[in-house]
Amino acid sequence: MGGPEVKRRPGGRSARVRAAVLDATFALLRSRGLEGLKIAEVAERAGVHETSIYRRWGNRENLLLDALLEVTEGLRVPDTGDLREDLTAYARDLAAFLATPLGHALEHALAAAGDDPDAQRARDRYWDTRSARSRQIVTRAIERGDLPDTVDPRLVIEMLVSPVHFRVVLTREPVDPDMPARIVDTLLGGIARG
């Protein structure tokens, strides 16, 4: 994303521009909010021409996505050795982030993004760097023998994480603080018995 893979070919003030634009995007995202952010302002604040932004990112959505995803990169995955604890912590962190204005913005941008290659790349990046690593929580539990190896790590994580996303993007209710724990319990114990 963000233009052709940090092309270091001829003419390379690329990096400088990219950083400046992304910084400006963040700053304006904070002050103006998602809807109030105009790429003309971003360009001015970044000391860059509007056209440069469009040529690199293609459209507003992709820029937003690129900027927002940068936040996600540094997410740490809990690893205490206890499945319930790890899952709960992870879901709680996610819920907390999504409750943030930036979190809302990310969800919004992600859902609104189109189907062009750049957007798809952004989605993959999001999923890969955030949720795929979270899958390790389940994988490790299986390796420890805490979980039967018949469970599908991906399905488990999706069932854990998606209800939180669901409330944020769909019903748009505040996420109940103990929701993560309840989801984990339901997931672990099942509902068929007591």
Added chain:
Amino acid sequence: MGGPEVKRRPGGRSARVRAAVLDATFALLRSRGLEGLKIAEVAERAGVHETSIYRRWGNRENLLLDALLEVTEGLRVPDTGDLREDLTAYARDLAAFLATPLGHALEHALAAAGDDPDAQRARDRYWDTRSARSRQIVTRAIERGDLPDTVDPRLVIEMLVSPVHFRVVLTREPVDPDMPARIVDTLLGGIARG
């Protein structure tokens, strides 16, 4: 939504206009797709002035939402008396609908919609008419004694439904045909034991 509650006050070609616009929106949604749909075209095809649309629906998103939600209204909730069967059928139907262009459009519009009263109303309508009824599947199971009354119907339904939405709006992968059944099994049996 869709203007002030079907106001039947003085001057009431309201209904006619509303129907015409919604019809036109559908038609163009099918031919042009979500992105290609321009409200100017809708107005022309509906034999209505653009301003009329904006005054009634406020913006493009709300119109889309209103039109799309109409499709959802007629959803039937399975009631065979068997929980697993009902849940699976429901999830399968949902997945099938979301795989549709119209389904994609709905998700898109729903996620992209703002926070104004109209949009919130649309979200509520969506959730109320579609998912709240689906909660009855769980409620009935509890009443039959098939499920302990300690389970939270809403949470169960969300855990069932949201992974499907999740893939559609977030990772945007095709939904595996047997995914619903696997979700239901996981939900019923839990993952902690075999």
Added chain:
DNA sequence: ACTCTAACGCAAGCGGACTTGCTTTTCGCG
């Protein structure tokens, strides 16, 4: 049948996302 007003028709225009054609700058590489 008359009135009164919300809803529609219409023209004009604004803002901001995106495009295009062209020039100028930067910097990797020979």
Added chain:
DNA sequence: CGCGAAAAGCAAGTCCGCTTGCGTTAGAGT
């Protein structure tokens, strides 16, 4: 060092969502 190409600067313009300030019309209530 200097050449060649990708990237940035710049100007002008298009398109479409959305707004505004009117005048016009339909139809519910009396």
